[in-house]
Amino acid sequence: MPFDFNGKKVLVTGAGGGIGRALAIALNEAGCKVYALSRTKSTLDSLVAEHPKIVPIIADVSNWNDTRRKLEDLEPLDGLVNNAGILEEMCPAIDCPKDNIVTVLNTNLLGAINCAQVVAKKMIDSKVKGSIVNISSVAGIGAFPTNLSYNVSKAGLDMVTKQFALELGPYQIRVNSVNPTLVMTPLVTNLKEGLAYEKVFNARTPMSRVAKVEEIVGPILYLLSDYSSMVSGQMHPVDGGLLSNIAVKV
Numbered sequence: 001m002p003f004d005f006n007g008k009k010v011l012v013t014g015a016g017g018g019i020g021r022a023l024a025i026a027l028n029e030a031g032c033k034v035y036a037l038s039r040t041k042s043t044l045d046s047l048v049a050e051h052p053k054i055v056p057i058i059a060d061v062s063n064w065n066d067t068r069r070k071l072e073d074l075e076p077l078d079g080l081v082n083n084a085g086i087l088e089e090m091c092p093a094i095d096c097p098k099d100n101i102v103t104v105l106n107t108n109l110l111g112a113i114n115c116a117q118v119v120a121k122k123m124i125d126s127k128v129k130g131s132i133v134n135i136s137s138v139a140g141i142g143a144f145p146t147n148l149s150y151n152v153s154k155a156g157l158d159m160v161t162k163q164f165a166l167e168l169g170p171y172q173i174r175v176n177s178v179n180p181t182l183v184m185t186p187l188v189t190n191l192k193e194g195l196a197y198e199k200v201f202n203a204r205t206p207m208s209r210v211a212k213v214e215e216i217v218g219p220i221l222y223l224l225s226d227y228s229s230m231v232s233g234q235m236h237p238v239d240g241g242l243l244s245n246i247a248v249k250v
Ligand SMILES: NC(=O)c1ccc[n+]([C@@H]2O[C@H](COP(=O)([O-])OP(=O)(O)OC[C@H]3O[C@@H](n4cnc5c(N)ncnc54)[C@H](OP(=O)(O)O)[C@@H]3O)[C@@H](O)[C@H]2O)c1
Pocket: 013, 014, 015, 016, 017, 018, 019, 020, 037, 038, 039, 040, 043, 059, 060, 061, 062, 082, 083, 084, 085, 086, 107, 111, 135, 136, 137, 138, 179, 180, 181, 182, 183, 184, 185, 186, 187, 188
């Protein structure tokens, strides 16, 4: 990757596995000081063992107060990637239990708002022209069956992007969403429907395939970098054309 993040400091949430881990490694290799936040100590331990310059933060973003305390101790940052996200049990919208909705919103939506508030305040106070990237989903733009809580959380996250972009723009802080299509990370492969989803997405996607982790990491690096210095408040579907297609592939 041709990105140079020397001298930059970026916090990645959900950095223990999947997209977040690959992003933390790519940023580290591009010279960035990376704060890697995740909830499971063992995955962060292995990340730091492989990449000793990465600074681990063990926190569960669904715990508002604990996460806030930990982030308030950090130095001002140049970037934040709100990547931590979960899926709960799939169920029809009319039967979706309140616990399922509350659990998903607490991590995917409130967790991101909390981190953005703390990091953005420090950016403003220290006059950093920072960049915040929210990892949303194509499922925040188009409905996908039996996934009410997740889809609503990602649609809400896209509004977080627009709202923060509006209010932080005067400080030259940019806020954007990346909206990936399916990526075969543990989030998906741990689901019993995971492999079936890959077939469904392949059938609707003009490029006939799902995304690789590095194909999501690249656009995130772009949005964190000065190459996107006038891009703010935008959704960035990374979907092989999926959302532009209203038919099963011809
Ligand atoms: N994979 C896809 O198809 C896809 C598509 C569109 C959007 N996305 C979005 O991309 C982001 C990353 O997904 P992924 O596929 O890389 O997921 P993943 O493989 O499940 O990895 C997610 C990472 O986030 C951590 N995490 C989860 N909840 C957390 C919390 N409350 N606090 C702190 N860390 C937490 C997990 O920690 P543990 O190790 O403790 O579980 C894990 O390390 C998510 O926001 C997801 O919604 C994914």
